[in-house]
Amino acid sequence: xxxxxxxxxxxxxxxxxxxxxxxxxxxxxxxxxxxxxxxxxxxxxxxxxxxxxxxxxxxxxxxxxxxxxxxxxxxxxxxxxxxxxxxxxxxxxxxxxxxxxxxxxxxxxxxxxxxxxxxxxxxxxxxxxxxxxxxxxxxxxxxxxxxxxxxxxxxxxxxxxxxxxxxxxxxxxxxxxxxxxxxxxxxxxxxxxxxxxxxxxxxxxxxxxxxxxxxxxxxxxxxxxxxxxxxxxxxxxxxxxxxxxxxxxxxxxxxxxxxxxxxxxxxxxxxxxxxxxxxxxxxxxxxxxxxxxxxxxxxxxxxxxxxxxxxxxxxxxxxxxxxx
Amino acid sequence: xxxxxxxxxxxxxxxxxxxxxxxxxxxxxxxxxxxxxxxxxxxxxxxxxxxxxxxxxxxxxxxxxxxxxxxxxxxxxxxxxxxxxxxxxxxxxxxxxxxxxxxxxxxxxxxxxxxxxxxxxxxxxxxxxxxxxxxxxxxxxxxxxxxxxxxxxxxxxxxxxxxxxxxxxxxxxxxxxxxxxxxxxxxxxxxxxxxxxxxxxxxxxxxxxxxxxxxxxxxxxxxxxxxxxxxxxxxxxxxxxxxxxxxxxxxxxxxxxxxxxxxxxxxxxxxxxxxxxxxxxxxxxxxxxxxxxxxxxxxxxxxxxxxxxxxxxxxxxxxxxxxx
Numbered sequence: 001x002x003x004x005x006x007x008x009x010x011x012x013x014x015x016x017x018x019x020x021x022x023x024x025x026x027x028x029x030x031x032x033x034x035x036x037x038x039x040x041x042x043x044x045x046x047x048x049x050x051x052x053x054x055x056x057x058x059x060x061x062x063x064x065x066x067x068x069x070x071x072x073x074x075x076x077x078x079x080x081x082x083x084x085x086x087x088x089x090x091x092x093x094x095x096x097x098x099x100x101x102x103x104x105x106x107x108x109x110x111x112x113x114x115x116x117x118x119x120x121x122x123x124x125x126x127x128x129x130x131x132x133x134x135x136x137x138x139x140x141x142x143x144x145x146x147x148x149x150x151x152x153x154x155x156x157x158x159x160x161x162x163x164x165x166x167x168x169x170x171x172x173x174x175x176x177x178x179x180x181x182x183x184x185x186x187x188x189x190x191x192x193x194x195x196x197x198x199x200x201x202x203x204x205x206x207x208x209x210x211x212x213x214x215x216x217x218x219x220x221x222x223x224x225x226x227x228x229x230x231x232x233x234x235x236x237x238x239x240x241x242x243x244x245x246x247x248x249x250x251x252x253x254x255x256x257x258x259x260x261x262x263x264x265x266x267x268x269x270x271x272x273x274x275x276x277x278x279x280x281x282x283x284x285x286x287x288x289x290x291x292x293x294x295x296x297x298x299x300x301x302x303x304x305x306x307x308x309x310x311x312x313x314x315x316x317x318x319x320x321x322x323x324x
Numbered sequence: 325x326x327x328x329x330x331x332x333x334x335x336x337x338x339x340x341x342x343x344x345x346x347x348x349x350x351x352x353x354x355x356x357x358x359x360x361x362x363x364x365x366x367x368x369x370x371x372x373x374x375x376x377x378x379x380x381x382x383x384x385x386x387x388x389x390x391x392x393x394x395x396x397x398x399x400x401x402x403x404x405x406x407x408x409x410x411x412x413x414x415x416x417x418x419x420x421x422x423x424x425x426x427x428x429x430x431x432x433x434x435x436x437x438x439x440x441x442x443x444x445x446x447x448x449x450x451x452x453x454x455x456x457x458x459x460x461x462x463x464x465x466x467x468x469x470x471x472x473x474x475x476x477x478x479x480x481x482x483x484x485x486x487x488x489x490x491x492x493x494x495x496x497x498x499x500x501x502x503x504x505x506x507x508x509x510x511x512x513x514x515x516x517x518x519x520x521x522x523x524x525x526x527x528x529x530x531x532x533x534x535x536x537x538x539x540x541x542x543x544x545x546x547x548x549x550x551x552x553x554x555x556x557x558x559x560x561x562x563x564x565x566x567x568x569x570x571x572x573x574x575x576x577x578x579x580x581x582x583x584x585x586x587x588x589x590x591x592x593x594x595x596x597x598x599x600x601x602x603x604x605x606x607x608x609x610x611x612x613x614x615x616x617x618x619x620x621x622x623x624x625x626x627x628x629x630x631x632x633x634x635x636x637x638x639x640x641x642x643x644x645x646x647x648x
Binding site: 016019020021022024027028031041043044048085109112113168269272273275276277278279309313314316317320321 | 340343344345346348351352355365367368372409433436437492593596597599600601602603633637638640641644645
């Protein structure tokens with residue numbers, strides 16, 4: 001359902017719009033990890049996360065007449081901002097349905113990116129019904145956060161860049177550690193690397209207690225998380241792997257790696273000191289895996305994706321205070 | 325004394341060693357500044373500042389037999405780390421003379437980058453005498469922090485990248501705001517832009533009370549700062565403009581812009597929220613100038629260099645707490 005041709009086509013559509021994020025490194029991080037670590041800093045992407053790639057890919061792939069009617073997305077976080085900015089830059093309306101208790105800054109940012117933000121009460125209102133009513137009325141196109149081929153193709157462009165950038169560094173094989181929620185980024189990168197750097201293997205990384213993908217890969221069938229709250233890694237908490245993403249991961253991914261919230265916070269502090277980048281907790285789990293779970297790795301080289309940087313100042317300062 | 329040919333030659337020597345740092349932007353920053361702002365993120369350079377460029381340029385330009393004896397530098401900060409890493413990667417020894425009251429982390433980092441760190445007591449010992457004795461004995465080459473042609477040429481490679489990256493963005497003219505200490509980075513970029521993007525003009529940016537370059541440009545002769553301490557922007561506090569750098573700035577730079585420490589801290593917080601980069605106070609003065617002194621700017625487009633990110637966690641957290 002998602003092919004390398006779709007990823008290559010997405011790259012062409014993203015050119016000049018998405019940022020080619022840098023591949024960073026530090027001898028101090030190599031020393032801590034006991035191997036060479038290359039950090040693909042997607043926190044530096046527009047809107048502060050890789051989600052802009054998928055948002056742009058999906059919006060730009062629409063038939064112009066369909067696109068002109070607008071798009072709709074459900075999200076309280078990074079996907080909201082990615083879709084909103086992609087729509088704005090295409091000059092088409094976007095409706096983002098957000099819970100009314102979402103952080104005020106995220107609501108404000110999504111509005112400032114041009115979206116029509118519709119708030120709903122999680123306790124009393126049915127988000128899907130609101131979405132269905134709005135999209136039916138206005139004939140908006142729903143942009144799903146991960147189980148959507150053009151979104152996966154957009155996230156996969158990260159993998160094409162990883163292949164190019166590691167080749168420039170002379171790296172011929174590596175494990176690629178990726179923060180994994182619904183699996184859109186991980187499966188997209190896996191498909192891109194299968195075609196462009198087949199000696200590379202992706203490893204999904206998740207927070208403790210929300211390791212649905214790790215357990216699903218181990219059991220061979222889709223497993224659910226017991227809860228949807230209780231980790232600071234909010235950006236990558238999803239109920240279960242996607243129906244499109246999971247078969248891709250089954251075919252191409254190595255075993256998942258699970259890290260604690262505390263390890264994610266330590267990784268954020270190390271990224272601050274050694275790389276000068278701002279990483280959010282969910283975006284730091286792959287770096288945490290490289291730093292603190294090296295016993296589960298096999299290769300001398302690892303690529304780590306820091307997938308987002310949308311973290312509140314008090315959480316960031318807390319991570320630095322404890323681990324800086 | 326420093327020519328565009330030297331900068332182009334430095335670029336060739338830096339290729340594959342220095343990082344081509346990204347040019348970042350945010351619609352939120354454009355909105356705050358009232359114009360388009362492009363941020364050249366040199367805080368993402370190796371060792372966390374642009375100083376690695378000059379260090380590499382100077383070390384790589386030495387005659388191999390001279391280089392093999394080693395290099396020496398005086399620095400408590402970013403220049404120390406830039407020279408230490410450049411020497412290490414060339415496989416030659418480095419001696420860095422640092423005050424014994426320098427931050428422990430900076431001393432540890434410089435040692436970890438392979439340098440032989442020699443500490444001296446600011447109150448009772450003469451740093452120059454220690455340096456002269458050491459370099460005479462071991463025939464080390466002194467790498468000065470800014471008033472040194474090959475160092476200026478290395479910093480100037482930042483300007484060649486700015487010219488290329490703004491051309492990719494379709495920008496034909498801009499003011500280029502640069503944190504200015506001794507003027508190595510500002511004069512190097514000015515020379516690079518004179519040749520490769522002549523419609524661009526550099527504007528040195530300094531902290532209040534340490535505006536030696538701004539006053540020197542205004543008066544037409546080298547002016548000194550009254551003090552050497554008292555600003556949080558420690559990385560760019562120097563006694564006066566250099567003898568090599570100042571004539572270049574006189575010929576090519578627009579008027580200096582002076583910002584307060586408080587504005588630098590606010591700019592750091594905005595860079596955290598909107599760009600996901602870590603900028604140190606001295607590295608944030610140009611962004612502060614773009615954000616808070618737009619009345620002194622003429623162009624619709626500005627390029628801002630964030631020159632370094634080596635800031636302690638408590639100062640960074642303080643900036644976020646007050647302005648996040």
